[in-house]
Amino acid sequence: MxxxxxxxxxxxxxxxxxxxxxxxxxxxxxxxxxxxxxxxxxxxxxxxxxxxxxxxxVLALYASQSPDRAFRTAAPDIPVRTLLTETFRTVCMVRAADKDGRGCLAVNSVSELCNTKSALGPLLEKAMLGNIARIEALLKRGVANGEINPKTDIHTLALSVKTLLVGLNTLSKFVRSEDELWRIASTTLRGLDLLEEGANA
Amino acid sequence: MxxxxxxxxxxxxxxxxxxxxxxxxxxxxxxxxxxxxxxxxxxxxxxxxxxxxxxxxVLALYASQSPDRAFRTAAPDIPVRTLLTETFRTVCMVRAADKDGRGCLAVNSVSELCNTKSALGPLLEKAMLGNIARIEALLKRGVANGEINPKTDIHTLALSVKTLLVGLNTLSKFVRSEDELWRIASTTLRGLDLLEEGANA
DNA sequence: TTCATATTGTACATATATGGACAATATGAA
DNA sequence: TTCATATTGTCCATATATGTACAATATGAA
Incomplete structure (x- = not known):
């Protein structure tokens, strides 16, 4: 036709x-x-x-396959610390395994385009704020479950987790060892009382 | 002439x-x-x-005036936690005060250029690794002074501090409140046992 | 006033950039 | 076999890109 x-x-x-x-x-x-x-x-x-x-x-496709997609797609019965720990573990693994050291497409694009003349800035900003909202929802579930102390400032904690994620993705461009990346992630997560201590730690 | x-x-x-x-x-x-x-x-x-x-x-000029320059220039007698806390406080203030929300020139450039075709990648990587080395030297001073537990994995801690700094700079492009930025920084620093608790916390 | 010299202005060379206009084309359905 | 139609190929339009070549120029010192 x-x-x-x-x-x-x-x-x-x-x-x-x-x-x-x-x-x-x-x-x-x-x-x-x-x-x-x-x-x-x-x-x-x-x-x-x-x-x-x-x-x-491109950004939509990337989001659907990025190593932190579990923050969106994980089953609601998985413990919050387990999900966070496993997701960060995956991020470290995937970033170190990328032979080109490209880091995260979304983070790279935010750095390159947010608040420049580009019309893509707002799109990227929206994606980032959406990520934070999802982490925050996850942590709230943890509070509701009794996994997380209800006195916690959840918004700040979500921002801190996102900061770790963004920083880790950027560092993965020049820190190429999975072990070093994981030490960063686990150390910081533990400091935030969000690490599932176990075989991985 | x-x-x-x-x-x-x-x-x-x-x-x-x-x-x-x-x-x-x-x-x-x-x-x-x-x-x-x-x-x-x-x-x-x-x-x-x-x-x-x-x-x-441009990068050399930027480095000489970036809000984390104190990691290079601070007097060696200032306590490590004080220096870290004040520096992160300054970073939050400066990033929030930038009406254009440009974040950090060095971090933006790393994201844009590291591991691309650009010949500037190695220059930026070197700058980042230099920053980490300076933070590590600072923390080692803290151990030598008795300010920091000598059992600490100083290399990982330095990488974690840099990850926080890089993440914070990136988030400052879309989290525009100094208060929110400082909550991220202070929460994470406290988790790393690097926050000077005081009027600022 | 001449002179040495770095800076400037203009032209050249070549390549790439985004996007629009529109006719030619390839396909399956009627 | 005709036909409707989205895709394709080609040309157009205009602007920008990095860098080079080289002569004209402006200055203060000799």
């Missing part, structure tokens, strides 16, 4: 995600992206409208 | 610092910079050789 597309849109988004992840948003041009995808810029614009609109889809 | 320069090089570096700080390295072109400085690109290249070479000077 219509002329078929020469490329797969989802694959292209995944490819673009890896390009932006590796080299940053500003360094990833539509021209270079189109050439690497083997399509014309014409097809690119037809499919994605603009580089910014593509980024929105 | 020679034709005088139309512009002041130090002022130009300071101006470039603020442009890169606000919009990022890749988004700051030689053309735009030269036009804003009221000079030709010819003069720019004559004075700075390349955009990358300019960035090196």
């Amino acid at each position: 219509v002329r078929p597309s020469k490329f797969n849109k989802e694959d292209a988004i995944a490819f673009a995600m890896n390009e932006i992840w590796k080299n940053g948003y500003e360094a990833t041009s539509v021209k270079a992206l189109s050439e690497k995808l083997g399509i014309t810029r014409s097809s690119f614009y037809n499919a994605f409208n603009s580089r910014e609109a593509l980024f929105e889809q | 020679v034709r005088p320069s139309k512009f002041n090089k130090e002022d130009a570096i300071a101006f470039a610092m603020n442009e890169i700080w606000k919009n990022g390295y890749e988004a700051t072109s030689v053309k735009a910079l030269s036009e804003k400085l009221g000079i030709t690109r010819s003069s720019f290249y004559n004075a700075f050789n390349s955009r990358e070479a300019l960035f090196e000077q």
Whole structure:
């Protein structure tokens, strides 16, 4: 009925995600992206409208597969300290295993684009505030469960956890040892009384 | 004896610092910079050789005036917890006071450029590792002074402090309240047993 | 007043940037 | 076989990118 597309849109988004992840948003041009995808810029614009609109889809894909996605998707019966500890463990593992040392696409993009001229700033800010809200909801569940002292300032604690996560992702660009990353994470989590002490600690 | 320069090089570096700080390295072109400085690109290249070479000077200037410079410059007789607490207090104040919410130029640049094609990656990595080494030296002084438990894993603690600093700088791009930033910093520092409890806590 | 010299202005070279316009094309359904 | 239609290919438009080449210029010292 219509002329078929020469490329797969989802694959292209995944490819673009890896390009932006590796080299940053500003360094990833539509021209270079189109050439690497083997399509014309014409097809690119037809499919994605603009580089910014593509980024929105890239960010959504990234969020769905980032190592801290468990904060959103974990079953509500898993103990809070277990979830936090395992998630940070996974983050350390994944970041150290990335041979390119790209860190976190979202964090990199926040640093590059938030509060600049870019129209993507608000999108990224919203994503970050959403992450914090999810961590906060998780900690509130911990209070409701009796896992966490009800006197705790949960908002501040959630911000502190997010700060650790963001800092850890950034450090993973130049601290390449999983062991060192995990020592940072476990030390800080323990200080926040959020570490599940056990085989991992 | 020679034709005088139309512009002041130090002022130009300071101006470039603020442009890169606000919009990022890749988004700051030689053309735009030269036009804003009221000079030709010819003069720019004559004075700075390349955009990358300019960035090196920008980073040095930034380091000399960043709110955590005290880790390098503080007198050796100031107690370690006092220095850490006051420095983080200053960081929170300075970041919240920045109406543009630019965060930290060095952290932003690390996120944007480390492990990309950019030749500036190694320079930034070196700067970060230098910062960590200075924090580690500070903590070792604390051990030598008897301020810090000698059983402490000082390397990990230094990495944790740096992680907090980097995370805090990044969060300051979208958490704009000094009070919230300080709650993050003080909570995490206290967890690391590095907070000087007092009027500020 | 000449001179040495760094800075400046202008042109060159080449490449890339985003996006729009629009005709040619490939497909399956009618 | 015709037809509707989204995709594609090509051209257009305009702007910007980094850097180089080299002659013109402005200055103070000799």
